[in-house]
Amino acid sequence: MVVLRAGLCPGLTEDMIQLLRANGIRTVVDFVSSDLEDVAQKCSLSYKALVAVRRVLLAQFSAFPANGADLYEELKSSTAILPTGSPSLDQLLDSGLYTGEVTELMGVPGTGKTQVCLAIAASVSLGLKQHVVFLDSTGGFTASRLYQMLRAQTEDEEEQAILGRLRLCFVPQLEALQRIQVVRVFSIYELLSALQELRDRLSQQVVSSMGPLKMVVLDSVSAVIYPLLGGRQSEGLALMMQLSRELKTLAREFSLAVVVTNQVTRDSSTGPLKPALGRSWSFVPSTRVLLEGKGATWQKGTTQRVASLAKSPRQPTGIQVELDIG
Amino acid sequence: MQREVGTLPLAPALRARLAAAGFQTAQELLDTGPCGLSKEIGISREEALEALQVVRQECHGDAARMAGGSGATRRCTALELLEEEQTQGFIITFCSALDNILGGGVQLTKITEICGAPGVGKTQLCMQLAVDVQIPECFGGVAGEAVFIDTEGSFMVDRVVDIASACVQHCHLIAEAQQEEDHRKALETFSLENILSHIYYFRCRDYVELLAQVYLLPEFLSEHSKVRLVVIDGIAFPFRHDFEDLSLRTRLLNGLAQQLIIIANDHKSAVVLTNQMTTRIGQSQSTLVPALGESWGHAATVRLILHWDNSQRLATLYKSPSQKESTIAYHITSHGFRDVQPPAVTHSAEGTEMNPRKRPRTEQEKQ
Numbered sequence: 001m002v003v004l005r006a007g008l009c010p011g012l013t014e015d016m017i018q019l020l021r022a023n024g025i026r027t028v029v030d031f032v033s034s035d036l037e038d039v040a041q042k043c044s045l046s047y048k049a050l051v052a053v054r055r056v057l058l059a060q061f062s063a064f065p066a067n068g069a070d071l072y073e074e075l076k077s078s079t080a081i082l083p084t085g086s087p088s089l090d091q092l093l094d095s096g097l098y099t100g101e102v103t104e105l106m107g108v109p110g111t112g113k114t115q116v117c118l119a120i121a122a123s124v125s126l127g128l129k130q131h132v133v134f135l136d137s138t139g140g141f142t143a144s145r146l147y148q149m150l151r152a153q154t155e156d157e158e159e160q161a162i163l164g165r166l167r168l169c170f171v172p173q174l175e176a177l178q179r180i181q182v183v184r185v186f187s188i189y190e191l192l193s194a195l196q197e198l199r200d201r202l203s204q205q206v207v208s209s210m211g212p213l214k215m216v217v218l219d220s221v222s223a224v225i226y227p228l229l230g231g232r233q234s235e236g237l238a239l240m241m242q243l244s245r246e247l248k249t250l251a252r253e254f255s256l257a258v259v260v261t262n263q264v265t266r267d268s269s270t271g272p273l274k275p276a277l278g279r280s281w282s283f284v285p286s287t288r289v290l291l292e293g294k295g296a297t298w299q300k301g302t303t304q305r306v307a308s309l310a311k312s313p314r315q316p317t318g319i320q321v322e323l324d325i326g
Numbered sequence: 327m328q329r330e331v332g333t334l335p336l337a338p339a340l341r342a343r344l345a346a347a348g349f350q351t352a353q354e355l356l357d358t359g360p361c362g363l364s365k366e367i368g369i370s371r372e373e374a375l376e377a378l379q380v381v382r383q384e385c386h387g388d389a390a391r392m393a394g395g396s397g398a399t400r401r402c403t404a405l406e407l408l409e410e411e412q413t414q415g416f417i418i419t420f421c422s423a424l425d426n427i428l429g430g431g432v433q434l435t436k437i438t439e440i441c442g443a444p445g446v447g448k449t450q451l452c453m454q455l456a457v458d459v460q461i462p463e464c465f466g467g468v469a470g471e472a473v474f475i476d477t478e479g480s481f482m483v484d485r486v487v488d489i490a491s492a493c494v495q496h497c498h499l500i501a502e503a504q505q506e507e508d509h510r511k512a513l514e515t516f517s518l519e520n521i522l523s524h525i526y527y528f529r530c531r532d533y534v535e536l537l538a539q540v541y542l543l544p545e546f547l548s549e550h551s552k553v554r555l556v557v558i559d560g561i562a563f564p565f566r567h568d569f570e571d572l573s574l575r576t577r578l579l580n581g582l583a584q585q586l587i588i589i590a591n592d593h594k595s596a597v598v599l600t601n602q603m604t605t606r607i608g609q610s611q612s613t614l615v616p617a618l619g620e621s622w623g624h625a626a627t628v629r630l631i632l633h634w635d636n637s638q639r640l641a642t643l644y645k646s647p648s649q650k651e652s653t654i655a656y657h658i659t660s661h662g663f664r665d666v667q668p669p670a671v672t673h674s675a676e677g678t679e680m681n682p683r684k685r686p687r688t689e690q691e692k693q
Binding site for chain 2: 002003026027108109110114115118134137138139140141142143144145146147148174177178179180181182183184186187189192193194196220222223224226227228229230235238239242246263264265266276303
């Protein structure tokens with residue numbers, strides 16, 4: 001719904017706009033959907049000029065249909081599959097995280113969502129040497145744990161021992177740490193402006209500190225949206241949808257894999273677990289993975305987790321794998 | 327700067343009017359100017375001016391960030407964070423087993439939640455931490471001040487005096503043993519009166535006062551920049567009874583959690599909360615779980631659950647971003663929070679008492 005302004009397209013002059021406005025046509029949608037003969041008579045403007053303007057506006061503002069074969073070719077060349085560093089998780093996600101899509105991890109507190117996010121970031125940064133942006137909204141990002149994971153992931157132990165004597169051993173891990181950029185966003189507006197800034201930087205291709213970016217991790221989305229949802233105000237839903245639009249545009253336009261973590265809630269104190277943020281949010285991620293601990297209560301401590309697939313465009317749901325987040 | 331109007335922090339009614347008038351990006355708003363804006367959407371010139379100021383601030387903030395300065399955003403690489411974390415101190419608890427499972431003590435810039443049944447020692451631990459945060463740096467502390475927000479009225483000054491005197495005595499012993507100059511200098515300022523005068527105490531009687539206090543805390547902290555610990559003793563108490571609208575409760579709690587995270591991050595202090603326990607009745611058994619529901623569980627970064635095992639007090643680290651889940655035992659003495667002191671001979675026997683899940687291997691060996 002763009003307001004008609006002079007200079008929006010070549011034939012549109014200020015006087016034309018004043019005349020149109022006097023007749024109640026203020027936005028592009030109003031103009032394009034009105035009967036041009038009628039408008040030409042009422043505003044005493046030339047019909048040909050109006051038709052020309054309409055053609056240009058349609059060309060500028062409408063979406064173009066694309067053919068399925070072209071879309072497939074484009075997808076084949078631009079989609080990448082990022083391995084997560086854990087073979088069982090890769091198996092669950094059909095060989096890894098797909099770029100251009102939003103993947104969601106959900107679970108009760110303490111099941112290891114942040115740990116899995118850190119592990120994925122470590123694997124992409126160390127193994128694939130790609131940049132990662134980590135948006136932290138809960139304060140749970142611990143760089144020392146990330147460093148520990150990076151050290152554990154370096155495969156060749158002999159090499160490590162030899163290089164250790166030459167004090168060169170930690171350089172790949174430190175480089176990997178430099179490729180992970182952490183942004184702390186604690187409210188929805190900060191998050192939206194951080195995403196906007198990321199989009200601007202990517203579209204202007206500022207190469208300075210941002211190398212090839214392949215993944216954006218948001219931990220967690222429910223922490224910033226929960227304070228706004230509910231009650232009689234619908235503003236929370238509107239902001240949530242704005243956020244989902246930003247995430248999906250980022251994923252698709254710049255071929256990034258977006259990983260989001262979410263909470264789970266219960267309907268009543270004994271009901272089954274369901275993902276938080278409601279039905280509107282459930283359409284945003286294309287893949288959803290639920291993490292659960294193997295023992296049900298906090299009295300038994302264990303590092304074993306069970307990940308089950310709750311929503312996926314490629315695999316049957318209900319598959320479960322076991323993960324060790326130790 | 328193609329920032330969409332829907333993402334700007336304006337009042338919802340104003341946003342709705344802007345969307346209805348057809349404005350899409352922030353640039354269009356800035357181009358129109360205050361007079362044009364007030365005519366288009368039918369608001370007064372002052373309101374239009376205010377709205378444009380907000381928009382301009384947001385867009386300038388974006389531009390400054392794009393130019394490379396980190397300024398207001400908290401953006402940095404993981405490597406820089408690692409260096410920061412390695413130089414950060416911890417607040418010790420005087421119970422070395424607890425410090426070990428926490429990874430050195432209570433971490434700064436994170437929210438730690440202590441849950442437990444009544445009488446297990448949550449307020450004792452909070453008071454211990456309020457004293458320990460003031461330990462000078464040469465003795466291994468962070469030399470900070472403490473803010474204590476009390477909702478249950480369980481803060482006993484006499485007890486804090488006991489804990490503080492024991493702490494000062496402990497530091498004196500260390501100083502005598504090591505005989506270093508900075509130790510002696512630090513001890514001159516580390517006295518009982520000093521410790522008590524650096525604990526800022528607030529009493530909140532209901533949830534409105536608590537919320538107001540937390541939202542006013544950033545101003546207080548910018549005046550008292552040495553504060554390194556904020557304790558809220560009893561976050562469950564004002565929210566658990568008399569709350570008819572549960573969705574309002576969830577929203578308020580989540581807003582509170584975000585505000586506490588902002589405080590912890592911006593002022594480099596640790597935030598410690600205490601929570602109560604409630605019973606969840608399952609199909610065949612009932613278990614004790616922390617109160618305030620599932621969504622609150624995500625608010626704290628580190629969760630510590632204190633519980634009883636016959637007559638032994640145990641602490642379990644339930645949720646932590648960098649440490650494994652484990653359980654240890656502790657004691658509360660007249661000096662405060664301390665380790666359980668197992669005598670060397672019967673160490674293995676006590677080990678089995680503390681951890682009933684393990685097979686009693688040593689007992690079999692004895693037999």
